[in-house]
Every structure is written in structure tokens, then in C-alpha cells.
Amino acid sequence: MKPxxxxxxxxxxxxxxxxxxxxxxxxxxxxxxxxIGRNCTIGxxxxxxxxxxxxxxxxxxNGVMLWEGVTIRDNVFIGPHVIFTNDRAPRxxxxxxxxxxxHTKEWISPTCVETGATVGAGAIVLCGVRLGRFxxxxxxxxxxKDVPAYALVTGVPALVRGHVCQCGERLAFKAGRARCxxxxxxxxxxxxxxxxxxx
Amino acid sequence: MKPxxxxxxxxxxxxxxxxxxxxxxxxxxxxxxxxIGRNCTIGxxxxxxxxxxxxxxxxxxNGVMLWEGVTIRDNVFIGPHVIFTNDRAPRxxxxxxxxxxxHTKEWISPTCVETGATVGAGAIVLCGVRLGRFxxxxxxxxxxKDVPAYALVTGVPALVRGHVCQCGERLAFKAGRARCxxxxxxxxxxxxxxxxxxx
Amino acid sequence: MKPxxxxxxxxxxxxxxxxxxxxxxxxxxxxxxxxIGRNCTIGxxxxxxxxxxxxxxxxxxNGVMLWEGVTIRDNVFIGPHVIFTNDRAPRxxxxxxxxxxxHTKEWISPTCVETGATVGAGAIVLCGVRLGRFxxxxxxxxxxKDVPAYALVTGVPALVRGHVCQCGERLAFKAGRARCxxxxxxxxxxxxxxxxxxx
Numbered sequence: 001m002k003p004x005x006x007x008x009x010x011x012x013x014x015x016x017x018x019x020x021x022x023x024x025x026x027x028x029x030x031x032x033x034x035x036i037g038r039n040c041t042i043g044x045x046x047x048x049x050x051x052x053x054x055x056x057x058x059x060x061x062n063g064v065m066l067w068e069g070v071t072i073r074d075n076v077f078i079g080p081h082v083i084f085t086n087d088r089a090p091r092x093x094x095x096x097x098x099x100x101x102x103h104t105k106e107w108i109s110p111t112c113v114e115t116g117a118t119v120g121a122g123a124i125v126l127c128g129v130r131l132g133r134f135x136x137x138x139x140x141x142x143x144x145k146d147v148p149a150y151a152l153v154t155g156v157p158a159l160v161r162g163h164v165c166q167c168g169e170r171l172a173f174k175a176g177r178a179r180c181x182x183x184x185x186x187x188x189x190x191x192x193x194x195x196x197x198x199x
Numbered sequence: 200m201k202p203x204x205x206x207x208x209x210x211x212x213x214x215x216x217x218x219x220x221x222x223x224x225x226x227x228x229x230x231x232x233x234x235i236g237r238n239c240t241i242g243x244x245x246x247x248x249x250x251x252x253x254x255x256x257x258x259x260x261n262g263v264m265l266w267e268g269v270t271i272r273d274n275v276f277i278g279p280h281v282i283f284t285n286d287r288a289p290r291x292x293x294x295x296x297x298x299x300x301x302h303t304k305e306w307i308s309p310t311c312v313e314t315g316a317t318v319g320a321g322a323i324v325l326c327g328v329r330l331g332r333f334x335x336x337x338x339x340x341x342x343x344k345d346v347p348a349y350a351l352v353t354g355v356p357a358l359v360r361g362h363v364c365q366c367g368e369r370l371a372f373k374a375g376r377a378r379c380x381x382x383x384x385x386x387x388x389x390x391x392x393x394x395x396x397x398x
Numbered sequence: 399m400k401p402x403x404x405x406x407x408x409x410x411x412x413x414x415x416x417x418x419x420x421x422x423x424x425x426x427x428x429x430x431x432x433x434i435g436r437n438c439t440i441g442x443x444x445x446x447x448x449x450x451x452x453x454x455x456x457x458x459x460n461g462v463m464l465w466e467g468v469t470i471r472d473n474v475f476i477g478p479h480v481i482f483t484n485d486r487a488p489r490x491x492x493x494x495x496x497x498x499x500x501h502t503k504e505w506i507s508p509t510c511v512e513t514g515a516t517v518g519a520g521a522i523v524l525c526g527v528r529l530g531r532f533x534x535x536x537x538x539x540x541x542x543k544d545v546p547a548y549a550l551v552t553g554v555p556a557l558v559r560g561h562v563c564q565c566g567e568r569l570a571f572k573a574g575r576a577r578c579x580x581x582x583x584x585x586x587x588x589x590x591x592x593x594x595x596x597x
């Protein structure tokens with residue numbers, strides 16, 4: 001039985017691995033070998049390459065491209081026109097000078113966006129980095145290194161400017177403790193690392 | 200009688216509110232409930248969501264997405280791949296942790312681009328801001344707050360670097376007065392605000 | 399006899415000047431009057447305007463737009479969503495205030511990317527600049543002036559941060575000489591200009 005996902009008639013879906021309840025919108029292109037979980041939305045004009053992996057409940061806004069080597073975990077939000085990469089020092093593989101580099105796949109640097117994270121509109125994520133759980137990358141940031149869990153990063157290059165709750169709200173720590181003003185979740189800050197306090 | 204606008208055969212136009220003389224190009228998608236005025240051009244691969252509003256004589260270059268909450272007034276130029284947003288702290292609405300936030304539309308922060316303004320290529324406009332009449336946002340700027348009328352802003356975050364004429368030319372003020380070297384229009388600068396001097 | 403290039407069935411190719419061995423992917427649009435050389439790849443959702451020129455062995459990743467006035471030479475790599483421009487101070491040509499400016503083509507500022515160069519993902523290239531042979535523009539950079547050959551530039555605005563080999567590897571100069579750690583090519587640094595030492 002085929003999984004029950006929706007795709008707009010103008011979308012091209014060549015992957016056999018798309019979860020139930022997922023919706024793929026107009027002019028999007030999902031290649032053979034791409035893996036997409038359940039209950040996701042993939043916006044117009046997206047491109048998902050073979051070897052890219054997307055978890056469950058993920059929202060990918062319009063015009064996003066995911067390459068081989070990119071992993072997106074559950075509940076992640078990827079804003080419009082967010083840009084991923086998978087080659088630290090690209091040259092045209094068609095150039096006779098560098099074609100040897102592209103005979104194997106050793107040139108691929110993997111990238112991972114952990115559960116519940118947000119990557120804001122138009123942000124650029126260099127390859128070989130890990131974006132921690134529930135972090136929030138601001139719109140237009142250029143991420144050049146790992147982002148800690150719950151961190152808010154903005155700018156070029158992206159730097160830590162504060163912390164956010166799993167619901168996205170800013171956290172204000174006092175004596176190493178914070179409570180989210182919206183959803184009331186509690187957190188501890190220890191050696192610049194945030195962790196939730198489970199009741 | 201239907202309004203006489205043109206759309207490329209590959210474009211998807213689901214809105215009943217597109218003005219006469221407007222042209223919508225290849226692989227663009229205009230959703231139901233989007234409003235587009237007369238004599239506009241909407242480039243290839245654009246996406247106009249229901250609730251977005253576009254005035255008359257507007258040029259929207261390729262790959263631009265306009266969301267619900269975004270208003271573009273008359274005579275505006277939106278460069279290629281300009282990015283708008285409508286949520287200050289987005290999370291995946293499909294995540295069980297935050298889905299409640301998305302049950303109403305209170306999360307939408309509106310954005311307005313006033314008459315005659317220019318938003319340069321690849322600029323990113325955070326939501327909840329107003330871009331003043333005839334301002335010019337430089338290519339690649341990240342706009343995080345309101346932009347005054349006639350201001351030139353560039354950088355990340357975008358800061359005021361000077362002023363421009365309604366024709367786009369740079370203005371050089373001397374003793375609070377400037378005359379455009381191209382179109383001869385005259386301006387007054389008062390408490391950092393520019394206003395035209397009408398003859 | 400027609401040149402033997404491939405295009406995806408969903409691509410629109412209106413140019414009669416596309417070289418043999420070139421591949422044009424899904425939802426791309428190549429306009430009449432665009433020139434594309436041999437053995438190139440043009441990714442999904444690209445847009446190549448009439449008057450744009452692309453050499454041989456060029457890799458253009460997804461979502462790139464090339465305008466009239468933009469020239470890309472042989473063996474170049476253009477990353478995903480790289481943005482070119484061709485108007486220094488754009489306004490909507492449909493606005494009655496500025497339409498005269500657009501009656502001729504004097505408003506176009508040409509841009510050239512020289513042989514073997516790389517423009518990283520999401521970089522923005524202002525018009526009227528020349529990107530030198532084998533230079534490497536980092537992801538997310540905003541290029542506002544000419545880039546020297548073999549230079550590595552990053553940031554907003556893009557500044558020279560170092561130098562790279564023709565294969566893309568970083569070069570470390572000592573007493574004005576460097577040898578590439580990967581491909582063993584040799585270079586000379588003289589008055590901040592890099593040139594290859596041919597054996």
C-alpha cells in the first residue's frame with residue numbers, strides 16, 4: 001500500500017520514501033533517494049536531493065534546497081529561501097582541473113538540524129555544522145559553526161545573542177534559572193548551556 | 200468581464216483579484232485571496248500567498264515570496280529573491296509543542312512597503328516593519344526596524360547610510376537642502392527626515 | 399543539426415544558443431537570446447535572461463538568475479541562490495516617475511565572473527564588478543567591488559581574507575611563495591596579487 005501523502009499536480013516526486021500526511025506543494029522537486037517523514041509540509045519551489053533526510057512534523061517553507069548530506073530532524077522549521085551547502089570549497093566539477101575531487105563522495109560535509117530547531121528566512125548554513133535542539137537561527141544569519149541547543153544566533157557570521165524556549169519565546173535567565181513567559185517551561189543555564197527542568 | 204492581465208501558461212493564478220495590464224511569469228504561483236493591482240509584473244518562480252496585497256505599477260522580480268500580512272504599495276520595486284517574513288519567532292506549526300500558537304492568526308506581524316520604495320536584490324525584511332516612501336534598501340541588507348522615507352539603508356542589520364531621490368539617485372544635502380543631479384527634484388532635510396520641496 | 403543538449407521536460411528553453419552536453423534541469427527557464435556553452439549544468443528553478451552569457455564546463459546550482467549584462471566564463475561554479483543584479487539604483491520601471499530611465503539600456507551595469515571562479519551559496523553580487531580568475535566568494539558574502547584573482551572574500555561587504563588555489567584549497571604564503579597542500583600547484587604573491595608559477 002502506498003503511503004498517503006499529497007502532492008500538488010505540478011510537483012515532481014520521484015522518491016518512494018515520503019511519509020503519510022506529508023504535503024508537497026507546487027513546482028517542488030523531490031528526487032529519488034530523498035527521505036521525508038510523516039506530516040511534513042514542503043513549500044513551493046523546494047528541491048530535495050537524493051540522500052537528504054527529513055524527519056516528522058517538519059515545516060519547510062518555499063524555495064529551500066536540501067542536498068545530500070543534510071539531515072533535518074523532527075519538528076524543525078526551515079524558513080523561506082534558507083540555503084544549505086555540502087561542499088566547503090566548491091569548484092565546478094566540470095572543470096578539468098578539479099574533476100578528480102568529485103569522483104568519490106569524500107567532498108561532502110554533512111549538516112544536521114536537531115529536533116525542534118528553527119532556521120529563519122534566508123539564513124545560510126555552511127556545511128559540516130550541527131544546529132542544536134530548539135535553537136533559533138535568525139533571518140539572514142550566516143552559520144559557520146555549531147549552534148548550541150536553545151541558543152538564539154544572528155548576524156554574519158552568526159553569534160549567540162541569547163536563548164529561546166522550545167516554544168520560540170526569548171528566555172531571560174536570572175541566577176541560572178528562567179521560566180518561559182509564554183508556555184511556562186523552566187530552564188537551567190550552566191556553563192553557557194541551557195537544559196530544560198522537567199517537573 | 201474579466202480583467203485583462205497576462206499570465207505565462209506555466210504560471211498558476213488562483214486569485215480573482217489581479218488588475219488589468221499585469222503580467223505574471225513562468226512557474227509563478229498566485230494563491231486565492233491575493234490582491235494584485237494594475238500594470239504590475241510578477242517574475243518567474245514568485246509566490247504570492249492569500250492575504251498579501253500588491254498595489255499598481257509594481258515590479259516584483261523573480262523568486263520573491265509575499266506572505267499574508269505583507270502589503271506592497273504603488274510603484275514599488277522588489278528585487279530578485281527578496282525575502283519577507285510574517286512570524287517573529289517561528290516554530291514548525293506541525294510540532295505538538297507549539298501547534299496551539301497557530302490556531303488563530305495572532306502570530307502574524309504585518310509589513311508594509313510604501314509607495315515608490317525599492318528593496319534591493321536578496322534583502323531580507325523582518326516582519327512588523329514599515330519601509331518608508333521612496334526609501335532604498337540595498338542588496339543583501341537585513342531590515343530589522345522601520346526605514347524612514349527617502350533613506351538609503353544597507354548592511355546587517357540595515358542602517359541609514361544616506362538619502363535618495365524619488366528617481367533613485369543619491370542626494371547630497373548642504374545646509375539642509377539638496378537637488379537631485381539627475382531629475383532636478385528638490386528636497387529639505389529636517390531633524391534627519393527628508394521631504395520634497397514642491398514648486 | 400541541433401546541438402545535443404539535455405533539458406528536463408519541465409524546463410523551458412527558448413534560446414537557440416545552448417552548447418552540446420549541457421544539461422538544464424526542472425522548472426528552469428532559459429530565455430531567447432541567452433548564450434550557454436558546452437558541458438554546463440543549469441540547476442532546477444534557474445532563470446537565464448536574454449543577453450546573459452555562460453561559458454563552457456560551468457556549474458550553476460539551483461535557483462540562480464542571470465540577467466542581461468552578466469557574463470560567466472569557463473569552469474565557473476555558481477552556488478545555489480546566488481544573486482546577480484544589473485541596475486545600481488533600481489526603481490519600478492512601471493512608475494511614471496522613472497520610466498524614462500528605462501527607455502534605453504544605459505542603466506545596465508555589466509558584471510563578469512572570470513574563468514575557474516567560485517561564487518558560494520547565497521552570495522549577492524552587485525553589478526559593475528569583475529570577479530577574478532579562480533577567486534572564491536564565500537557563502538553569504540555581499541560583493542560590492544572587484545575581487546582579485548585567487549582571492550578568498552567573505553562577509554558583508556565582502557573583504558579579502560586569504561587566497562585559494564585553482565583547485566579551491568586555501569594557500570598559506572611564506573616569503574611570497576605557496577604550494578597547494580592538495581594539488582601541489584605553486585604560486586607567487588607579489589604586491590597582494592597572486593600568480594601561478596608554471597613549471
